Amino acid sequence: MPKLTIEELEKLREEARKTTFIREQGQFRAKINVHMGTCGLAAGARHILNAFLQEIEKRGLTDVLLTTSGCAGLCSREPMATIEIAGQAPVKYIDLTEKKVEEIFEKHIQGGEIVTAYALGIGSEKTDLS
Amino acid sequence: MAVEKEKLYRVHLMVCAGTGCVSNHAFEIKEALEKEIKRRGLEKEVKVVTTGCNGFCERGPLMVVQPGNIFYQMLTVKDIPYLVEEHLLKGRPVKKLMYQPPEEKTPVPVLSEINFFKKQVLVALRNRGLIDPEKIEDYIARDGYKALVKALTQMTPEEIIHEVTISGLRGRGGAGFPTGLKWQLVRNAISPDNEKYLVCNGDEGDPGAFMDRSILEADPHSVIEGMLIGAKAIGATQGFIYVRNEYPLAVKRILIALDQARYYGLLGHDILGTGFDFDIRVVRGAGAFVCGEETALLASIEGRLGEPRPRPPYPAEKGLWGKPTCINNVETWANIPVIIDRGGKWFASIGTATSKGTKVFSIVGKINNTGLVEVPMGITLREIIYDIGGGIPGGKKFKAVQTGGPSGGCIPAELINLPIDYESLTAAGSMMGSGGMVVMDEDTCMVDVARYFLSFTQDESCGKCTPCREGTKAMLDILTRITEGKGTEEDLGLLEELADTIKEASLCGLGKTAPNPVLTTLRYFRDEYIAHIQDKKCPAHVCRSLNVYKIDPQICFEKGHGCDVCRRNCATDAIIGSKGEAHKIDQTKCIKCGVCFDVCHFGAVKVE
Numbered sequence: 170m171p172k173l174t175i176e177e178l179e180k181l182r183e184e185a186r187k188t189t190f191i192r193e194q195g196q197f198r199a200k201i202n203v204h205m206g207t208c209g210l211a212a213g214a215r216h217i218l219n220a221f222l223q224e225i226e227k228r229g230l231t232d233v234l235l236t237t238s239g240c241a242g243l244c245s246r247e248p249m250a251t252i253e254i255a256g257q258a259p260v261k262y263i264d265l266t267e268k269k270v271e272e273i274f275e276k277h278i279q280g281g282e283i284v285t286a287y288a289l290g291i292g293s294e295k296t297d298l299s
Numbered sequence: 300m301a302v303e304k305e306k307l308y309r310v311h312l313m314v315c316a317g318t319g320c321v322s323n324h325a326f327e328i329k330e331a332l333e334k335e336i337k338r339r340g341l342e343k344e345v346k347v348v349t350t351g352c353n354g355f356c357e358r359g360p361l362m363v364v365q366p367g368n369i370f371y372q373m374l375t376v377k378d379i380p381y382l383v384e385e386h387l388l389k390g391r392p393v394k395k396l397m398y399q400p401p402e403e404k405t406p407v408p409v410l411s412e413i414n415f416f417k418k419q420v421l422v423a424l425r426n427r428g429l430i431d432p433e434k435i436e437d438y439i440a441r442d443g444y445k446a447l448v449k450a451l452t453q454m455t456p457e458e459i460i461h462e463v464t465i466s467g468l469r470g471r472g473g474a475g476f477p478t479g480l481k482w483q484l485v486r487n488a489i490s491p492d493n494e495k496y497l498v499c500n501g502d503e504g505d506p507g508a509f510m511d512r513s514i515l516e517a518d519p520h521s522v523i524e525g526m527l528i529g530a531k532a533i534g535a536t537q538g539f540i541y542v543r544n545e546y547p548l549a550v551k552r553i554l555i556a557l558d559q560a561r562y563y564g565l566l567g568h569d570i571l572g573t574g575f576d577f578d579i580r581v582v583r584g585a586g587a588f589v590c591g592e593e594t595a596l597l598a599s600i601e602g603r604l605g606e607p608r609p610r611p612p613y614p615a616e617k618g619l620w621g622k623p624t625c626i627n628n629v630e631t632w633a634n635i636p637v638i639i640d641r642g643g644k645w646f647a648s649i650g651t652a653t654s655k656g657t658k659v660f661s662i663v664g665k666i667n668n669t670g671l672v673e674v675p676m677g678i679t680l681r682e683i684i685y686d687i688g689g690g691i692p693g694g695k696k697f698k699a700v701q702t703g704g705p706s707g708g709c710i711p712a713e714l715i716n717l718p719i720d721y722e723s724l725t726a727a728g729s730m731m732g733s734g735g736m737v738v739m740d741e742d743t744c745m746v747d748v749a750r751y752f753l754s755f756t757q758d759e760s761c762g763k764c765t766p767c768r769e770g771t772k773a774m775l776d777i778l779t780r781i782t783e784g785k786g787t788e789e790d791l792g793l794l795e796e797l798a799d800t801i802k803e804a805s806l807c808g809l810g811k812t813a814p815n816p817v818l819t820t821l822r823y824f825r826d827e828y829i830a831h832i833q834d835k836k837c838p839a840h841v842c843r844s845l846n847v848y849k850i851d852p853q854i855c856f857e858k859g860h861g862c863d864v865c866r867r868n869c870a871t872d873a874i875i876g877s878k879g880e881a882h883k884i885d886q887t888k889c890i891k892c893g894v895c896f897d898v899c900h901f902g903a904v905k906v907e
């Protein structure tokens with residue numbers, strides 16, 4: 170699409186942001202933290218991580234940040250992820266599968282409704298990224 | 300140049316590829332990262348991005364992990380496998396590769412918490428470390444060309460000039476002329492065929508300065524966008540970027556950026572469908588300092604000898620090929636998009652009463668954190684040297700700082716609380732210049748420093764006018780005599796007289812400012828000149844021919860047991876003594892090379 174019009178420039182900007190927003194230091198609407206300790210990795214944390222990444226990409230979101238951290242201390246219930254919607258207490262999800270990720274993303278991150286069936290406890294820990 | 304749709308990665312590794320880090324093997328680090336990422340099967344999750352200069356050059360090669368803003372420093376290829384496994388695979392940032400302030404016990408993981416970065420305010424360097432300079436999409440994602448749209452669709456030329464005027468922006472190339480006023484003059488100037496030109500001055504010839512190079516390397520589109528806005532304001536259709544050929548990476552990145560901007564129709568005919576035309580050509584300079592002077596630069600673009608001419612007429616009236624020409628510095632241009640986007644008032648809220656906004660400085664010399672910084676005008680020298688610069692290495696005392704390059708002056712330690720703005724620096728006998736700062740410690744001889752800077756300007760003098768050509772030569776001869784212990788009492792008066800004449804009578808700024816380093820060192824460090832002249836001594840022991848080397852017989856005998864190392868290393872057989880006894884120097888044979896001082900393990904050799 171050489172030779173942009175003003176509208177096309179704005180579209181290009183929007184598209185470009187969908188992959189560069191992770192470099193920005195601002196506020197994010199939601200943060201997902203996948204625990205990547207040896208236990209988590211063995212239980213399939215990488216698949217869970219990629220499932221979250223795909224959900225963000227599929228929807229073209231620029232306000233949901235995906236991060237990782239080490240072991241969360243509850244090795245028997247891995248893979249685990251902590252989800253924190255801005256201004257709300259973080260929620261830990263356990264025994265994750267790719268299917269569960271899809272559901273959690275739709276309901277909790279997009280819909281604002283905690284999926285209690287997969288949640289461990291509420292407000293137990295904040296992610297290390299502020 | 301087809302644009303592929305970018306994939307979303309969870310991590311971007313922002314590897315600094317400024318000239319400093321590149322010479323420290325940044326590209327090898329990048330390759331090692333890519334290889335290891337692939338080996339670990341992370342290539343769909345983690346992307347390596349090369350950026351322009353991050354600023355903390357002292358600690359290169361550098362990398363910042365996003366998200367998280369985790370700062371890694373002094374990387375080597377062999378650190379990479381561990382880093383990838385720990386941080387990227389297991390989510391555990393690696394402490395031992397982080398920056399640890401000298402006086403502290405734990406490292407600081409996050410870039411924004413590191414002292415070097417804390418006091419900086421980024422306007423001209425707003426995209427520092429956040430974009431790949433070779434990708435226009437990265438610039439656009441960070442609001443690039445948004446100010447251009449505003450200028451083209453919502454503003455008249457007068458409104459653009461008004462915004463720049465109320466911003467208080469002054470030229471960042473040295474003289475500090477108000478940019479809005481310059482634009483107004485060029486806009487008002489009459490051109491017989493309506494042709495007007497616009498020039499970006501990227502000559503940057505001062506020793507120790509790399510602000511403009513870094514901007515061109517790290518964010519070329521910020522300069523291009525600034526020039527586009529300027530072109531609409533003054534009514535120009537052709538622009539030139541003059542950059543020295545000794546900056547190959549800068550040249551390469553501007554050329555890429557210009558191609559990309561043309562591809563998207565941000566340069567050329569009918570820009571963004573608004574009917575506005577403008578294009579930019581790159582002109583490479585051969586690296587003469589005087590070609591940074593505007594009239595010499597314009598002559599050089601025209602293909603003539605790069606020599607200055609008398610002003611008036613100023614380029615605003617008669618510039619390139621006799622047409623009204625607006626010439627501004629790289630950093631000046633890079634500030635423009637932000638001023639248009641955020642408003643002149645916002646820009647004017649930063650800085651002091653007469654010096655608005657921020658200034659980029661390159662800090663070099665005897666300083667812990669060598670690098671590139673952008674700070675609000677009005678910040679004190681102390682904050683730059685100690686808080687940001689991390690103080691002087693080796694616990695030495697801060698003695699002086701040269702600002703303004705060879706045209707500037709030496710500011711002594713007693714003025715450490717001086718606020719950095721145009722007027723304060725000028726009042727102190729120096730000047731803002733383009734932003735080079737050379738820091739000196741107690742081991743620096745100020746006479747030698749003055750001699751060094753004058754030898755630079757003398758060398759770079761184009762020779763067109765006599766005061767500069769002959770005057771700087773005469774001053775240099777005197778200074779050289781003084782450093783050789785052959786100075787006389789009359790020399791200081793003669794230096795001052797010559798300096799006044801050269802300042803008064805030279806054709807261009809090169810000559811008019813060349814005596815500044817001598818005048819400021821005479822003003823603040825006169826006692827050092829006098830020590831050289833009267834006592835035939837160099838207090839900092841820098842001027843070799845004034846040094847007298849002696850061996851303390853007691854230390855030599857008792858501590859060193861007459862080890863004989865000095866005698867064996869002496870090139871002129873000036874040392875007398877044999878193993879086991881105290882040694883002595885025969886002053887008639889000593890050529891003051893200092894080798895005995897350097898090789899003695901016991902501190903027995905003394906210099907006076």
Ligand SMILES: Cc1cc2nc3c(=O)[nH]c(=O)nc-3n(C[C@H](O)[C@H](O)[C@H](O)COP(=O)(O)O)c2cc1C
Binds near residue numbers: 469471501591626
């Ligand atoms: C000897 C000499 C060298 C100069 N070198 C530069 C330079 O490298 N870069 C620069 O922008 N201005 C340099 N200048 C200043 C320019 O003449 C001119 O004032 C400046 O480019 C105007 O842009 P500004 O108003 O944005 O600062 C130099 C001046 C002199 C006298």
